[in-house]
Amino acid sequence: MSNKKRVVVLGAGVTGLSAAYRLSQNSDFEVHVFEKEKEVGGLCRSFREDGFILDYGPHKFYTLIDGVLDEMCKIMGDDFLSLEKSQNLFLKGKYFDFPLKISEMLTKFPPHKSVEILASFGVSAVKNLKDKTEPKNYEDFIVQKFGKSLYNQIFEPMANKMFGNPRQLDPQLARVRISSPGLVSVIKQLLSRKSVDKTISAPNFHYPKYGFGMIPEKLKEKSESRGVNFHLGVKVKELKLNNGMLSGISFEDSSGALQTLSCDEVIYTIPMQAIADLIPSLSTELRQACRFVSFRHTIVYYYLLKSQPVLPAMWVFYPESRFRFGRLSEMTKFSPYTAPLGHTALMVDFTCDDLDPTWSMDDGELNEMLLAQLKPLKLFNRDQVIKNFSRRFRNFYPSYKIGYQERVDKIRSLEREMHNIYFAGRLGDFNYNNSDQCFDMGYKAAEHIEQGKQSVESWGELRQNRFEKYRIVD
Numbered sequence: 001m002s003n004k005k006r007v008v009v010l011g012a013g014v015t016g017l018s019a020a021y022r023l024s025q026n027s028d029f030e031v032h033v034f035e036k037e038k039e040v041g042g043l044c045r046s047f048r049e050d051g052f053i054l055d056y057g058p059h060k061f062y063t064l065i066d067g068v069l070d071e072m073c074k075i076m077g078d079d080f081l082s083l084e085k086s087q088n089l090f091l092k093g094k095y096f097d098f099p100l101k102i103s104e105m106l107t108k109f110p111p112h113k114s115v116e117i118l119a120s121f122g123v124s125a126v127k128n129l130k131d132k133t134e135p136k137n138y139e140d141f142i143v144q145k146f147g148k149s150l151y152n153q154i155f156e157p158m159a160n161k162m163f164g165n166p167r168q169l170d171p172q173l174a175r176v177r178i179s180s181p182g183l184v185s186v187i188k189q190l191l192s193r194k195s196v197d198k199t200i201s202a203p204n205f206h207y208p209k210y211g212f213g214m215i216p217e218k219l220k221e222k223s224e225s226r227g228v229n230f231h232l233g234v235k236v237k238e239l240k241l242n243n244g245m246l247s248g249i250s251f252e253d254s255s256g257a258l259q260t261l262s263c264d265e266v267i268y269t270i271p272m273q274a275i276a277d278l279i280p281s282l283s284t285e286l287r288q289a290c291r292f293v294s295f296r297h298t299i300v301y302y303y304l305l306k307s308q309p310v311l312p313a314m315w316v317f318y319p320e321s322r323f324r325f326g327r328l329s330e331m332t333k334f335s336p337y338t339a340p341l342g343h344t345a346l347m348v349d350f351t352c353d354d355l356d357p358t359w360s361m362d363d364g365e366l367n368e369m370l371l372a373q374l375k376p377l378k379l380f381n382r383d384q385v386i387k388n389f390s391r392r393f394r395n396f397y398p399s400y401k402i403g404y405q406e407r408v409d410k411i412r413s414l415e416r417e418m419h420n421i422y423f424a425g426r427l428g429d430f431n432y433n434n435s436d437q438c439f440d441m442g443y444k445a446a447e448h449i450e451q452g453k454q455s456v457e458s459w460g461e462l463r464q465n466r467f468e469k470y471r472i473v474d
């Protein structure tokens with residue numbers, strides 16, 4: 001019998017794969033990764049269709065975390081392209097650089113709008129000087145930073161599309177998602193003529209030559225070559241307990257046979273609330289918390305086009321409510337190797353929840369709706385479309401409804417009770433992360449286990465001091 005510690009990793013997205021890859025470098029561990037899909041990669045996967053390589057929404061690799069880019073460059077080798085970023089915002093028939101530049105706001109907005117934006121910002125700034133109350137919700141947070149006018153025109157409709165009603169959302173979402181310190185910094189920047197702050201907007205980023213999915217593929221390949229066991233296309237049935245600690249897992253393999261495997265540690269990166277289905281003895285209080293915690297879903301609609309690139313930037317945000325989608329992106333602008341010569345692929349992405357009528361539209365209905373909304377943008381003609389279809393994904397965006405924090409903390413309390421489970425990643429830790437942050441979390445979970453730090457306080461401290469400080473950089 002082996003003396004190795006057996007670590008079970010639930011989920012083969014970037015978080016789970018990074019943890020497995022890091023542990024595979026230490027011969028004291030036997031690592032098993034369990035994934036419900038037949039392929040690895042989760043949200044970072046790519047797929048092939050008629051000679052195109054397509055991602056599930058636009059992905060850039062950019063990081064502010066020390067050491068992460070160096071490590072990723074080692075893993076990716078020559079297949080990692082370094083690109084200059086371009087992103088736009090489309091408003092009132094015009095394209096703007098994003099984040100917004102004051103100079104563009106003054107020249108491209110009608111004069112009365114520019115005055116209105118600056119005046120409403122001034123009103124907020126003065127109010128904030130007198131009133132130091134913490135923002136109650138997403139809306140308060142943004143209005144305090146940018147003023148009501150910019151909020152109404154850009155942030156509110158964008159939040160409605162991506163996250164739901166901004167008045168019902170916790171301000172923490174805005175802290176994580178909107179890294180810009182506000183209009184004050186934009187004005188200061190204009191006066192000092194400094195280039196855009198790298199902690200607010202990435203000037204450049206990395207992207208794998210053949211699609212973002214190369215990152216998880218490489219992580220799998222390297223981990224597998226060092227002995228990590230991958231169980232793909234399996235249904236995890238139960239997490240077994242012994243004396244209050246996790247002691248094993250039962251799962252249905254791809255042939256439908258039920259199997260069990262004992263384990264010493266579990267790195268949990270699948271949707272947080274799914275734990276209620278895996279531990280039959282979970283308390284009623286925890287089950288209620290799991291019912292509250294939810295994610296929003298995403299539809300990505302693809303137009304494969306016989307055309308040169310059609311967008312003015314790699315991706316463009318469309319806040320106005322006349323567009324059901326929030327963003328268009330074009331992968332050929334990331335890497336020309338992702339489409340046959342003379343072709344391009346346009347990705348339309350939007351977020352839904354279960355009750356949203358768009359979620360239940362079939363592809364034909366979606367296409368008609370989108371073509372009507374895309375028509376005024378004059379990006380392509382119907383006869384240039386060689387194929388169009390959607391892909392739909394459940395559990396993409398953590399839903400930061402007011403009250404989520406208390407429920408998430410309750411579920412995380414299992415870490416302190418059990419001492420051998422680690423919630424990690426975008427879905428597992430319910431943390432609105434990008435892939436670099438997931439990579440970091442996966443490494444940290446592995447290092448924590450490696451160092452034998454059974455004190456969950458220190459994992460809790462890591463969360464507080466490191467993971468909760470992650471910010472999304474546009």
Ligand SMILES: Cc1cc2nc3c(=O)[nH]c(=O)nc-3n(C[C@H](O)[C@H](O)[C@H](O)COP(=O)(O)OP(=O)(O)OC[C@H]3O[C@@H](n4cnc5c(N)ncnc54)[C@H](O)[C@@H]3O)c2cc1C
Binds near residue numbers: 035269
């Ligand atoms: C539209 C969009 C754009 C994005 N853009 C960027 C970007 O530009 N840059 C960037 O760095 N990041 C970006 N991200 C974020 C990035 O995709 C995620 O942070 C990252 O992929 C999350 O990795 P994860 O491993 O935590 O979760 P996931 O990738 O979701 O992995 C979880 C895995 O668990 C599996 N699973 C679920 N349930 C079970 C179960 N019961 N049993 C077994 N397996 C299960 C899933 O199939 C999945 O493979 C974007 C995300 C979206 C949605």
